[in-house]
Amino acid sequence: MAEFVLVAGAWLGSSAWDEVVAPLREAGHGAHALTLSGLAEKQGVPAGQHTHVQDIVDEIERGDLRDVVLVGHSYSGIPVGQAAERIGDRLARVVFVDSEVPVDGGSFASGWWQGQAAFEAQIADNNGFWAPLGAADFDGQGLTDEQVARLIEGSTPHPGATLTEPAVLNRPLGELPATYVKCLLDGPEPNDTVAKLLTSDHWRLVTMDTGHWPMFSQPTELARILLAEAA
Numbered sequence: 732m733a734e735f736v737l738v739a740g741a742w743l744g745s746s747a748w749d750e751v752v753a754p755l756r757e758a759g760h761g762a763h764a765l766t767l768s769g770l771a772e773k774q775g776v777p778a779g780q781h782t783h784v785q786d787i788v789d790e791i792e793r794g795d796l797r798d799v800v801l802v803g804h805s806y807s808g809i810p811v812g813q814a815a816e817r818i819g820d821r822l823a824r825v826v827f828v829d830s831e832v833p834v835d836g837g838s839f840a841s842g843w844w845q846g847q848a849a850f851e852a853q854i855a856d857n858n859g860f861w862a863p864l865g866a867a868d869f870d871g872q873g874l875t876d877e878q879v880a881r882l883i884e885g886s887t888p889h890p891g892a893t894l895t896e897p898a899v900l901n902r903p904l905g906e907l908p909a910t911y912v913k914c915l916l917d918g919p920e921p922n923d924t925v926a927k928l929l930t931s932d933h934w935r936l937v938t939m940d941t942g943h944w945p946m947f948s949q950p951t952e953l954a955r956i957l958l959a960e961a962a
Contacts, residue, residue: 733823733961734761734796738787739946740805740830741894742863742886744771747804750950751957758958765790767807769890780810780838780896787814797821800961804828805943806839806889809898815907816900824960825907828953829914829943832925833898840895842924851895860888872942873916873949882947905931910960912953916942 735755739747745764755762767786769778787810791799799821803811808830815825831839843850854861863886869879905928913921915938921929928934937956939945945953 732760733798733800734791734794735763735800735802735957735961736787736791736796737762737764737802738767738804738807738811739764740803740807741861741889742770743882744773744885744887746771746885747882747944747946751946751954754951754954755957760958760961761796763790763794763796767810767893769893770887771885774887778890779892780894780898783807783810783893784813784817787811788817791818791821798823798961800824800826800957802826802828802957803830804946805830806894809833809839810893812904812907813898813900815909816902816904823908824910826910826912826957826960827925828912828945829917829939830911832904832928833900834924835900836897838895838897839893841897842922851891854891854894857888857891859891861891861894862888869942869944871916872944873940874942874944874947878944878947882944904928906933909934910937911935912937912939912945912956914939914941914943914945916940 737748744766748764752762767783768776808827812833840847840850941949
């Protein structure tokens with residue numbers, strides 16, 4: 732039996748995984764969806780990047796979880812990747828779902844496509860938070876109107892410090908047993924950092940014919956992929 736620990740990306744809390752958790756548990760596994768500090772029902776809790784790493788480590792250690800399949804979506808791949816190396820032999824596999832990955836000394840902001848300064852200006856203009864997306868931002872991502880509405884309803888402003896503080900890695904990420912799930916509607920190829928990691932014998936690539944939020948658009952298929960990675 733595996734213990735899945737699932738962490739959603741920016742703006743989202745544990746409820747993002749509701750339709751994925753059920754089939755994982757029906758298959759006999761543990762499934763623990765985590766809300767990071769400062770988000771959803773934890774709004775108002777101060778949070779930086781290292782707070783989010785500790786949130787994940789604490790969840791695993793508090794429950795004395797073993798055979799952990801640690802799942803990070805989008806932004807949360809950065810704290811998940813750091814937490815994965817800190818939980819030692821508790822880790823069975825880490826799964827990055829269309830996510831960023833940590834780079835030692837780098838941050839989410841430093842990899843922003845418009846440049847770090849432009850991203851940090853967005854945060855400053857929104858009182859230290861990254862504003863949630865609007866309905867039009869989900870176009871072309873394989874989502875129904877109802878799924879978009881659920882996404883928006885579940886989104887809260889994202890604490891800026893979690894996006895600008897640098898990651899800290901104590902060993903090469905390519906040494907971890909990892910799977911990268913690429914959602915093809917969000918771009919056909921992984922970014923250069925992920926592509927290099929996928930050359931490691933410890934990493935493998937899985938693709939989904941959907942957009943960046945597969946826990947909403949294709950939860951059953953995502954659960955099937957996760958179950959296969961725990962086998």
